[in-house]
Amino acid sequence: MIWTRRALLAAAAAAPLAAKARGYAQTMAAAELSDITADAVPIGAEERARRLTRAQALMKAHGIGAVLIEPGASLTYFTGVRWGRSERLTAAILPVEGEPCIVTPFFEEPSVRESLGVPAEVRVWQEHEDPLAIAAGFLRDRGVSGRSIGIEETVRHFAVEGLARALPSAQLVSANPVVRGCRMIKSPAEIALMQKAADVTLAAYRWTHPRVEVGMTPADIAALMTQATQKLGGRVEFNLILLGEAAAYPHGTGKPQRVVAGDVVLMDCGCTVEGYQSDISRSFVVGRPTRDIARVWNQVRKGQDIAFAAARPGAPAGSVDDAVRRYYATLGYGPDYKLPGLSHRTGHGIGMEGHEPINLVRGEATLLAPGMCFSNEPGIYLPGKFGVRMEDCFHMAEAGPRWFSEPPRSIEQPIG
Secondary structure, X not given: OOOOHHHHHHHHHHHHHHHHHHHHHHHHHHOOOOOOOOOOOOOOHHHHHHHHHHHHHHHHHHOEEEEEEOOOHHHHHHHOOOOOOOOOOOEEEEEOOOOOEEEEEHHHHHHHHHHOOOOOEEEEEOOOOOHHHHHHHHHHHOOOOOOEEEEOOOOOHHHHHHHHHHOOOOEEEEOHHHHHHHHOOOXXXXXXXXXXXXXXXXXXXXXXXXXXXXXXXXXXHHHHHHHHHHHOOOEEEEEEEEEHHHHHOOOOOXXXXXXXXXXXXXXXXXXXXXXXXXXXXXXXXXXXXXXHXXXXXXXXXXXXXXXXXHOOOOXXXXXXXXXXXXXXXXXXXXXXXXXXXXXOOOEEEOOOOOOEEEEXXXXXXXXXXXXXXXXXXXXXXXXXXXXXXXXXXXXXXXXXXXXXXXXXXXXXXXXX
């Protein structure tokens, strides 16, 4: 067909209208979805009380007198307080005995108390005062100022330095044995919320997948996934969409992308339900996959099964990664992290944050235990061609791993 200038102009004018019409139709279709999170049970006061008891037992075991925590997932985990970080310090201090303390600016106290979910003392500081001096005062009053003070691993340098200046006799140490010791082992209530988040994301995939069309951009597909996730009751955390060659780079490229028939569509999406996250990836094609894509897809699916089988209670976390790499080496990939092959760890911890300690990565000696939660995503990437990643999360039970989302059976049924 020979395109005339008039035909080209007409097609260009019609494209936005077609896109607008398609968007309207998709929005109308999303109305068929409904919230599936109404029965989700938020973390309550009893659960947080058990967390504090566990943290204090770990402090005693490790000779730590108190733990300092800044805003973020750990602050919410222990106190319920949801707060952002700024140059004005808000922090929690968990003492080895007794109630925690929240240190916050005077004018922020009412707002901080809104989400405070545990009995706690609140000490405020005025704009001309040093908040770390206020924290040091609490530690002195509790009689632990001369003991080791645990610092949560994300606390900023200025806070660490300020506390050291205010308490020169204290030894500042890592709080990982306490904070990780609590957060790495999920309770049944936490696992239930993670299951609900996974249910939302998988349902959103099932709605979105048949609506992906040739010519769509990553933004088009992400908009569909966002619509579905929100209608299903989830809070969208991320929608990473990689098309064609971009799928060969685990976190994508800035180059323009559109869906091409027969090329890989890699989607990596997650949401939050009551503060707990999902993380699920799917790879598929619009149209018929090439023989090479189908072959790599099947290899990655088997890689997931090998990782799952290796995740046994009592096994070092790193052994899961080792098992996958041994299999991939038999296929000619690698060795190790070399491409084509698996250029990243096999999985990461997950919970309130999308990435939490510990990882399924070479050399990680931590033993797998019931309550630990991980992603399972041993992708294969062929630079200049395409990549395939399937990702499903699991939690460790007494008898072994349990899926939050079941991996897909085949490239013909790529969602699961």
